[in-house]
Amino acid sequence: MSEPVLTIKDLRVSYQTPKGKVRAVDGVSFSLMPSERFGLVGESGSGKTTTALALLRLIKPPGVIESGEVHLAGKNLLSLSEEQMRRVRLAELSMIPQGAMNSLNPVATVNNQIIDGLRDHGVNSPKHVLNERIADLLKRVGLEPSVADMYPHELSGGMKQRVTIAIAISMGPKVIVADEPTSALDVVIQMQVMETLIGLQEELGASLVMIGHDMGLMAQVVSRIGVMYAGKLVEVGTVRDILLSPLHPYTQLLVESLPSMESKLTRTRRPRGIPGITPSLLDLPAGCAFRPRCPKAIEQCSTITPPLEKVRADQWTACHLYGETEKQDGIPAKA
Amino acid sequence: MERPKSKMESLLKLENVTKIFGGGLFNRHRITALENFSMTIDAERPSITALVGESGSGKTTLARLLLGLTRPTTGRVMYMGKDITTLTRRERKDFRRNVQVIFQDPFEVYNPFYKVDHALNLPIRKFKLAQSPEEARDLLENTLRGVGLLPEDTLGRYPHQLSGGQRQRIMVARALLMRPKVIVADEPVSMIDASLRATVLENLRELNRDFGISILYITHDLTTAYEISERIIVLYKGSVAEVGDVESVVQEPEHPYTRLLIRSIPMADPDQKWLGSHTDQDSPFADTLNVAGCKFANRCPHAMTVCVETAPPYFKTATDRATSCYLYEKSPVVDLKDMTRLPDKSPVTS
Numbered sequence: 001m002s003e004p005v006l007t008i009k010d011l012r013v014s015y016q017t018p019k020g021k022v023r024a025v026d027g028v029s030f031s032l033m034p035s036e037r038f039g040l041v042g043e044s045g046s047g048k049t050t051t052a053l054a055l056l057r058l059i060k061p062p063g064v065i066e067s068g069e070v071h072l073a074g075k076n077l078l079s080l081s082e083e084q085m086r087r088v089r090l091a092e093l094s095m096i097p098q099g100a101m102n103s104l105n106p107v108a109t110v111n112n113q114i115i116d117g118l119r120d121h122g123v124n125s126p127k128h129v130l131n132e133r134i135a136d137l138l139k140r141v142g143l144e145p146s147v148a149d150m151y152p153h154e155l156s157g158g159m160k161q162r163v164t165i166a167i168a169i170s171m172g173p174k175v176i177v178a179d180e181p182t183s184a185l186d187v188v189i190q191m192q193v194m195e196t197l198i199g200l201q202e203e204l205g206a207s208l209v210m211i212g213h214d215m216g217l218m219a220q221v222v223s224r225i226g227v228m229y230a231g232k233l234v235e236v237g238t239v240r241d242i243l244l245s246p247l248h249p250y251t252q253l254l255v256e257s258l259p260s261m262e263s264k265l266t267r268t269r270r271p272r273g274i275p276g277i278t279p280s281l282l283d284l285p286a287g288c289a290f291r292p293r294c295p296k297a298i299e300q301c302s303t304i305t306p307p308l309e310k311v312r313a314d315q316w317t318a319c320h321l322y323g324e325t326e327k328q329d330g331i332p333a334k335a
Numbered sequence: 336m337e338r339p340k341s342k343m344e345s346l347l348k349l350e351n352v353t354k355i356f357g358g359g360l361f362n363r364h365r366i367t368a369l370e371n372f373s374m375t376i377d378a379e380r381p382s383i384t385a386l387v388g389e390s391g392s393g394k395t396t397l398a399r400l401l402l403g404l405t406r407p408t409t410g411r412v413m414y415m416g417k418d419i420t421t422l423t424r425r426e427r428k429d430f431r432r433n434v435q436v437i438f439q440d441p442f443e444v445y446n447p448f449y450k451v452d453h454a455l456n457l458p459i460r461k462f463k464l465a466q467s468p469e470e471a472r473d474l475l476e477n478t479l480r481g482v483g484l485l486p487e488d489t490l491g492r493y494p495h496q497l498s499g500g501q502r503q504r505i506m507v508a509r510a511l512l513m514r515p516k517v518i519v520a521d522e523p524v525s526m527i528d529a530s531l532r533a534t535v536l537e538n539l540r541e542l543n544r545d546f547g548i549s550i551l552y553i554t555h556d557l558t559t560a561y562e563i564s565e566r567i568i569v570l571y572k573g574s575v576a577e578v579g580d581v582e583s584v585v586q587e588p589e590h591p592y593t594r595l596l597i598r599s600i601p602m603a604d605p606d607q608k609w610l611g612s613h614t615d616q617d618s619p620f621a622d623t624l625n626v627a628g629c630k631f632a633n634r635c636p637h638a639m640t641v642c643v644e645t646a647p648p649y650f651k652t653a654t655d656r657a658t659s660c661y662l663y664e665k666s667p668v669v670d671l672k673d674m675t676r677l678p679d680k681s682p683v684t685s
Binding site: 043044157186187188190191194195198213214215216217218219220221239240243244253254255257258259260261263264265270271272273274277278 | 389390498499500501528529530531532533534535537555557558559561562582585586595596597599600601602603604605607609610611
């Protein structure tokens with residue numbers, strides 16, 4: 001059995017706010033096999049984007065990575081110097097940011113933006129070699145070579161997102177982190193861009209961490225899903241297990257809230273929302289953060305925070321309801 | 336509240352509306368946002384209609400036209416049988432009360448310096464919905480409960496202290512306060528979390544069922560449109576591709592664009608095959624940039640010569656359905672305005 005390419009252990013990230021410290025990511029652990037696609041889902045404020053940024057050590061003050069380990073191909077990224085980390089980004093671990101509309105430099109051509117990344121990582125090929133490499137990259141993401149000389153405002157949303165994908169794969173990284181890569185795109189374009197991204201990820205043999213809140217997209221793109229709630233992973237499992245036999249009451253309600261295209265005339269249930277509201281990270285309830293909204297809460301939920309434990313093969317959850325089951329702690333990884 | 340004088344008067348009506356942006360004699364950048372669009376929202380039979388389209392389909396232009404925020408280039412927007420540009424002051428106030436809107440962004444519609452109470456008290460004062468402060472308070476609290484919010488959790492708070500879902504439900508409550516006849520909801524759930532979407536959609540459905548308010552639900556998201564509406568209008572580049580009852584349009588789409596749209600939706604179903612399922616051939620006219628005929632012809636795998644030459648009329652493929660596509664040319668031709676309103680038992684004249 002092969003070794004995981006990325007392992008995250010007990011990651012904690014906090015932000016200092018005028019009202020006190022907020023822990024946006026609170027003890028997140030998971031690991032990723034080579035060429036695996038893993039999805040991180042959660043409501044806004046659940047800590048999924050903060051987790052992604054922390055992997056690349058891109059948390060900016062007042063945020064700090066308090067503790068934890070991020071192992072990528074044998075190195076702990078959190079103990080590297082800033083210069084060593086800079087070399088890892090793009091080359092080994094790259095990111096496709098949320099909202100490609102705003103992540104490109106509006107006053108630089110596509111060509112120059114791709115070259116910037118390559119030169120920063122020591123690619124010193126002569127101009128004509130670089131130009132060929134860029135034409136090839138653009139072709140791989142489904143763009144014409146002429147796009148190289150264009151500015152972002154001349155491109156459509158889908159084309160801009162393709163440019164960010166070209167940048168992300170330009171150095172052949174081991175892991176790509178994609179933060180809602182298609183949430184701003186129309187559904188037909190989303191499908192085309194996603195097909196390009198997945199095709200390239202498979203071709204490179206890279207692993208993908210995809211962040212998002214669209215369970216439909218996740219179900220179709222990744223093989224395993226981690227569900228976050230109030231800074232913690234509450235469940236990790238395969239797409240099939242998460243959708244068809246979820247363990248955590250939050251995941252169960254989340255799945256029940258999803259819209260369905262099944263005929264309204266014959267289906268047995270209608271999607272319904274989750275009652276209550278997401279708790280403020282400044283004022284989390286004691287014990288399990290989901291307890292105030294949970295229809296199945298028991299006594300110890302209000303005092304003891306349940307740890308993330310393996311309940312079934314390949315399925316981990318943080319919930320006291322499974323207290324009697326044979327459990328196993330550690331880092332949720334693909335079986 | 337003024338009631339329409341005649342039961343036959345339609346509440347809101349768009350008649351052959353076209354909206355062109357830009358232009359002028361020498362300007363090449365003319366964009367037809369909406370072309371020859373007609374629809375009727377009836378006061379007597381409250382309905383939920385979904386208007387679905389991608390970016391650039393003209394759906395937001397349509398909302399703005401209906402609200403009187405922009406004027407049509409040609410055609411008319413009518414309120415109670417009268418062109419909305421010719422309403423008297425009194426009629427205009429009546430229009431503003433009876434036609435409410437819920438916008439997409441629950442973050443931008445609030446003034447951050449005021450408590451949310453302000454956004455709710457303003458219409459009560461402006462439209463004199465209550466006779467005393469106590470009555471106003473009662474009305475407010477009942478309305479908030481009506482959309483599933485606890486008054487003690489919401490009143491007296493500033494917008495930033497509430498979640499996106501709560502803020503959007505306050506906007507639903509605000510629309511409800513006025514007891515309007517129609518609510519234009521422009522992407523009301525696209526910015527709130529999935530777990531709350533079902534709740535806000537349920538709120539809208541209750542407004543329709545319990546208070547007889549018609550809802551025009553404007554969205555890019557076919558799944559929520561299917562969930563909430565009875566009728567659906569699919570827009571593509573400013574024209575209606577297909578219209579009909581939502582069950583048959585979604586379960587058996589006819590227009591090749593609607594079929595593409597539905598197939599492109601990733602569903603939370605592990606047995607759906609989404610990636611790699613896009614196996615359509617290119618349109619034989621894929622290289623034709625400006626098509627005079629059907630706007631979808633250069634993307635349509637079924638496109639024929641006639642499609643690029645002449646825009647297809649609406650073919651009535653079932654009692655309550657019409658599709659603008661030559662694949663259905665054996666069906667009788669029908670006028671759009673007869674299809675974009677609830678099916679009639681007795682003909683409506685206005």
